[in-house]
Amino acid sequence: MIKKPEGLYKLESYRYFRSVLTAPVKRRQQPFFYVTLYFFAGFLIMYTFSTSSCPVSIIMAVFALLCFSSALTIGEYLRNSPSLATLMPISERKKLIYRFTSSLYLLLRIILYALAILAIIFIIAIIVVGITMAVEGDGGGAEEVSGDSSAIVLMGKYGAIFSVAFVIICFSAGIIAGYFKKTSNKNRFILGFILAVILAFIFTGLPYAIHHRGDLSVDTRIVSPFIESCYDNMPVPWLCSIMWCLAAAGSLAAAIYFGIRKMKASEY
Amino acid sequence: MYGLELENLCVDFGNFKLDNINLKLRRGCITGLIGRNGCGKTTMINAIMRQLEATGSILYNGKPYKGNEEEIMNSLACVFDKPHFNQNLKPKKIIKIYNAIYPDLDLGKYYSLMDKFRLPHELKLSKYSFGMQRKYCLILALCRNADILILDEPTSGVDPYDRGEIMDLIQEFIMDENRTVLFSTHVTADLDKIADYVVMMSDGKIILDTDKETLTDGYRLVQCETLTPEMQASAIGVQKSMFGYVFLTRDKDIKEGEGVKVKVPTIEEAFVHLQMDKRGLEL
Numbered sequence: 001m002i003k004k005p006e007g008l009y010k011l012e013s014y015r016y017f018r019s020v021l022t023a024p025v026k027r028r029q030q031p032f033f034y035v036t037l038y039f040f041a042g043f044l045i046m047y048t049f050s051t052s053s054c055p056v057s058i059i060m061a062v063f064a065l066l067c068f069s070s071a072l073t074i075g076e077y078l079r080n081s082p083s084l085a086t087l088m089p090i091s092e093r094k095k096l097i098y099r100f101t102s103s104l105y106l107l108l109r110i111i112l113y114a115l116a117i118l119a120i121i122f123i124i125a126i127i128v129v130g131i132t133m134a135v136e137g138d139g140g141g142a143e144e145v146s147g148d149s150s151a152i153v154l155m156g157k158y159g160a161i162f163s164v165a166f167v168i169i170c171f172s173a174g175i176i177a178g179y180f181k182k183t184s185n186k187n188r189f190i191l192g193f194i195l196a197v198i199l200a201f202i203f204t205g206l207p208y209a210i211h212h213r214g215d216l217s218v219d220t221r222i223v224s225p226f227i228e229s230c231y232d233n234m235p236v237p238w239l240c241s242i243m244w245c246l247a248a249a250g251s252l253a254a255a256i257y258f259g260i261r262k263m264k265a266s267e268y
Numbered sequence: 269m270y271g272l273e274l275e276n277l278c279v280d281f282g283n284f285k286l287d288n289i290n291l292k293l294r295r296g297c298i299t300g301l302i303g304r305n306g307c308g309k310t311t312m313i314n315a316i317m318r319q320l321e322a323t324g325s326i327l328y329n330g331k332p333y334k335g336n337e338e339e340i341m342n343s344l345a346c347v348f349d350k351p352h353f354n355q356n357l358k359p360k361k362i363i364k365i366y367n368a369i370y371p372d373l374d375l376g377k378y379y380s381l382m383d384k385f386r387l388p389h390e391l392k393l394s395k396y397s398f399g400m401q402r403k404y405c406l407i408l409a410l411c412r413n414a415d416i417l418i419l420d421e422p423t424s425g426v427d428p429y430d431r432g433e434i435m436d437l438i439q440e441f442i443m444d445e446n447r448t449v450l451f452s453t454h455v456t457a458d459l460d461k462i463a464d465y466v467v468m469m470s471d472g473k474i475i476l477d478t479d480k481e482t483l484t485d486g487y488r489l490v491q492c493e494t495l496t497p498e499m500q501a502s503a504i505g506v507q508k509s510m511f512g513y514v515f516l517t518r519d520k521d522i523k524e525g526e527g528v529k530v531k532v533p534t535i536e537e538a539f540v541h542l543q544m545d546k547r548g549l550e551l
Contacts (some may be wrong), residue, residue, distance in 0.1 A: 009368040018365050022355050081319045082352040088369055089341035265321045267334045 016088060017105040020074060023083035031055075032187050033156035040194045041065050047201060048224045056155055057226030061162040066110055068170035071103040072190075075178010104176065161241045162204075162227055165198055165248035172251035179258045188206025204240065205230055216238040269330065271295045271416050272316065277324035279308075281314055286311050287472045292357070293465075296445035300480075302539055303469035309452045310349050312469070313420050315345050316450075329415060345414035347405045347422040355394035359387065359404060367498035370412055378411040381437075385430060396404070401423035403434070410437060417441060417449045423458055431455075433497065435462050438531025456536040466535060468542070477517035477544065480535070487516050489537050493527035505541030515540035 008014045048061040180186035204225040223230040233235035272293040279286035315322040328340045385403045468476035493512040503515040
């Protein structure tokens with residue numbers, strides 16, 4: 001016999017999240033969906049990787065991407081009605097709030113899975129290295145690897161603000177994309193969002209490139225907005241940060257507004 | 269007292285409209301919902317179950333949805349026309365989530381019905397046949413102990429033996445006189461057995477809402493070899509076959525004779541002829 005809610009199931013938000021995942025999902029998405037998502041992922045990772053030596057900035061870029069994907073995935077599940085989530089006996093307001101928390105639960109789940117996979121890879125690597133060293137004898141040639149202790153410092157105040165703002169923007173964009181019922185509208189929104197992100201990245205990094213034009217060092221490229229040096233040559237870097245914060249607040253407000261509008265429409 | 273009251277309910281898809289639906293479902297009664305494919309039965313059910321945007325109002329046990337969402341969703345159970353679960357899930361996983369969501373879930377009833385219909389717990393839903401999936405959805409709806417049960421073709425794909433069992437379960441469900449059942453189906457023989465009221469839809473509108481006896485006893489089905497002018501005057505939905513003519517009539521005094529057979533129509537017979545000639549709907 002199954003007993004009444006236990007463990008995480010005691011949380012209503014978690015119960016909602018679990019009910020979302022029981023929805024029937026269409027097996028075949030349009031190729032456009034995957035192409036744009038892979039393109040977005042590729043752009044974010046490669047751009048950040050090639051314009052920054054700061055590992056935290058790459059982690060933040062990947063994190064923002066995961067936020068976007070998890071919010072979008074929850075939206076995809078909720079687009080398929082009827083589903084247990086839409087029938088759950090809770091108020092419409094709670095359903096709206098839990099749409100956000102469900103995206104966070106999914107994000108957490110993805111991160112936990114990724115960490116578990118990384119841990120397995122790490123353990124395997126240790127075993128392989130151990131065996132290799134045992135075979136080679138005293139472990140000659142082993143070098144001490146030092147981490148980049150200044151990684152977080154490299155992001156700086158403005159880079160950190162941008163990271164948080166960008167994560168919120170991606171999360172909100174994923175939530176908004178999930179509201180679209182028509183696939184064509186959703187695809188147009190995703191495409192527009194990705195183009196806006198690319199342009200915003202380029203324009204934010206432009207002052208640095210203009211300042212260093214003619215210099216043939218590695219730093220002459222456009223730099224990632226995740227790191228401090230991107231803001232070094234801006235006359236008013238705080239204004240840039242404020243604009244990104246406003247964009248984040250605006251996108252989050254839009255995500256909430258569309259949710260409330262959807263909620264009102266279901267209150268006939 | 270009504271279990272469900274629909275007032276001026278409208279849904280607009282552009283190419284299809286659910287047009288000003290007014291319907292009251294009595295408690296303690298089973299209301300059958302019939303109509304041709306695409307007439308709006310499933311749309312109406314989805315609107316009742318809050319699965320799409322609509323205008324108008326719906327009262328559940330006399331209460332509006334707004335402000336009573338939790339109570340109303342707890343009192344509603346539905347078997348949708350298509351499975352609303354991920355096909356990769358197993359029943360044992362689904363019931364775990366169901367049990368966490370619905371506090372009034374009767375687990376004992378769930379397990380006994382799973383055994384009764386011989387549904388395996390360990391098999392993925394994708395491995396269930398269509399009929400098995402319908403039965404599974406019905407079990408989940410029945411063990412919720414909800415006040416209002418909405419059924420959208422619950423017996424399609426189900427074998428005759430289990431259909432009989434399902435009819436018994438629905439009748440058992442309605443026993444306490446406080447519950448309401450809306451039963452949409454194309455298998456009108458099921459309604460002949462258990463329905464108290466019949467609602468007929470056509471092109472997004474309700475064209476008939478009456479009790480079963482009025483629908484069936486209010487008409488006579490006539491089979492005759494030749495159609496006389498007197499018969500033709502009162503005939504509704506005349507069907508010509510190689511053996512003669514079949515039609516519906518409101519003339520209950522029509523006499524059987526040589527080459528003329530008269531009987532009380534079934535819901536299906538009444539439905540077919542009334543769909544052919546909607547003038548006959550003026551009861």
